Amino acid sequence: MIVYEEFHFGKEKHIAFYHPVDFSHFAHLHRSYELLYLKQGGLEVTVNGKAFLMHAGDMVLVLPYEVHSYRDLGGSVCDVAVFSPDYVQEFYSQTVHHFLACPVFRMEPEQIRRLEALLFYDDSNLFLTKAALYETVACVLSQTELKYRKEEDRDLLHRILLFIRQHYREELTLQDLAEELGYSRLYLSRYINRFLKLSFPDLIHEHRVCQAIYLLEHTAMPVSEVAFDCGYSSLRTFNRCFKRVTGKTPREYREEH
Structure with missing residues (x-):
């Protein structure tokens, strides 16, 4: 993650x-x-x-x-x-x-x-x-x-991550990011993979899971509310993504922390 x-x-x-x-x-x-x-x-x-x-x-x-x-x-x-x-x-x-x-x-x-x-x-x-x-x-x-370092534009990385941080609850697409930053989808996809070794969807999921971890540790919100608050419309998708990133289900993670 x-x-x-x-x-x-x-x-x-x-x-x-x-x-x-x-x-x-x-x-x-x-x-x-x-x-x-x-x-x-x-x-x-x-x-x-x-x-x-x-x-x-x-x-x-x-x-x-x-x-x-x-x-x-x-x-x-x-x-x-x-x-x-x-x-x-x-x-x-x-x-x-x-x-x-x-x-x-x-x-x-x-x-x-x-x-x-x-x-x-x-x-x-x-x-x-x-x-x-x-x-x-x-x-x-x-x-x-x-x-x-061959890749010079570290400011672009900051702008990408800041955009995701501000909009992770929404249904984000690579096209949304491209329109916001003024780059092509292909360029941004390759850029993200080169710097972070992740696809754009995986980057969003990792940020959402990070926010979910914070809520699971610091609030008593039900898991379903945590999922929706972090941008997931499906509890099944949330559980699957959370386990893929952390190795545990949200409930297992909360019980251990």
Whole structure:
């Protein structure tokens, strides 16, 4: 399952941080950078289909619109910062059409202490936080290389996913998307498959199922209402799609969560 996340940092705030334990997260992408520091345990991170093994002390930097996921390998304790490209505009201008050959890297203990003080736990000093971020990206670039990405139009991916997010309850077709964005159906179909390895209908189903998961976990809505609220006119279709994505029926999922 691939989920598109939009981070809303708040007025004049361009960074968010959290501290997960036993951390696993299904495949997702967003417009922001994501920096994770593995303090303890083991973690497998997958970025754009390539898996990397992380040990305590490792860090990973995920670039905007890169599909990524995490799998806990036992006792993972992490610091995570998600920050807007607007925060590091000079770095963004270098990476917008590129990817990191290896996104996993390490920093010196003193550098880590600065990050924890200025980024992962307190971002109240704008200039010190920016300095910590630029020190981090400089460290990344000293340990790996930027490679050119042939597919340049990442903004189009954002527009596609935003359109689906806004209209997933409706009966969407590829023609609707083509008319909204001004591209041919064939081009958009190939584009979505190239970036996300999904068909347009499957992308819609995955977004609907993601919304259904949230409702099943956080509300007492009957399964039938969840189905209709997420854009399914048929409960049978909802059950089939939900199980195909998660491996469980909606009722089984709710019972386990």
